[in-house]
Amino acid sequence: MRTLQSLFVSFAVVLLMSSICFGSDLDLFSDQHGTLRIAGGTAHIPVMKEITKRIMTRYPDVRISVAGGGSGVGIQQVGEGMVEIGNAGRAATDDEIARFGLVPFKWAIDGVGAIVHPDNGVKALTRTQLQAVFSGTITNWQQLGGVDRTINLYTRDQASGTRKVFWSKALNKGDISMAANVVNSNGAMKTAIANDPYGIGYVSVGHMDASTAPITLDGVTPTLETVRNGSYGVARGLYSLTKGQPQGLTKAFIDYLFSGEGQQIAADKGFIPVR
Incomplete structure (x- = not known):
């Protein structure tokens, strides 16, 4: 003992x-x-x-x-x-x-990536399609192979670094429709899309989870690994x-x-x- x-x-x-x-x-x-x-x-x-x-x-x-x-x-x-x-x-x-x-x-x-509701059937877009969606040129999910429903746009305010990176690198500095709903944080964006089956917005890759679904852009899904290896280019410090x-x-x-x-x-x- x-x-x-x-x-x-x-x-x-x-x-x-x-x-x-x-x-x-x-x-x-x-x-x-x-x-x-x-x-x-x-x-x-x-x-x-x-x-x-x-x-x-x-x-x-x-x-x-x-x-x-x-x-x-x-x-x-x-x-x-x-x-x-x-x-x-x-x-x-x-x-x-x-x-x-x-x-x-x-x-x-x-990284910064576009997100939709998990039940949305559209989960892959080309950069040209994404730009058309956010500019308001494409306004219905049916135009993208989805259901016949109006696309609800969500964006961040002008002070947002997330917005600046998404606008410059994903949208090539194209227009963002004035009809877009403005939210004030990554968390608020994620909540908005998680509660809107016909919404599309964008968040930091670090904020992505199962409550939303990432949009594959030009064949590349925004993930930690694709940002790390450089195959997904919408990234920032x-x-x-x-x-x-x-x-x-x-x-x-x-x-x-x-x-x-x-x-x-x-x-x-x-x-x-x-x-």
Whole structure:
């Protein structure tokens, strides 16, 4: 019995020493406290919330708020000092970087794809057909081999980085019909399409799940693998930006995004890590 107890004690000591020796990437926050404000791109939110939960669970003296609003909002708010980190699903322009003194950090790669309701019989389009749908030239699913129903278009607002990438790379900067319903986040888009059998919209590949069905574009379905290997070209970087070089709590958060744990969280949420 004494031998068994000794084994248990030895095992506990080994575990303790391992945790001391190897630690965790969360140790970046061991000497941090205060408040960190984050806002902007909605594709980023699942990663931001998971990281925030882990940090605040371990370090209750650190308070982090995460808000959406779109890439344009993220860039503007961090530039104007309203938040410490602004998220964007597009690269900041040279003018934005110069005007606000921004420093961008690209920590993942994401795709953007068109989606429909799972019961929709049309799940493959050519780029020309997709452009005609979003411009309002094609208005009925029957024109695409589907049922005789009006196509309900959904798009994002002008501040959205997801919209900019889809518009420039999937639609070749073609028109988006003024009749399209405007939603304000990837989550809202997914919910709208999941509840509209005749709707079509677009979301970050990282937000795709069984509640909607992806549209195969020119023979290639938007997935994590097709974005990674480059066969699906409607892709973009996910950025977190700071005003000047980050310091203190802000720097710890940026460093964690690029750590092993941070990059694994990005992968777990459906994005392609940069490291």
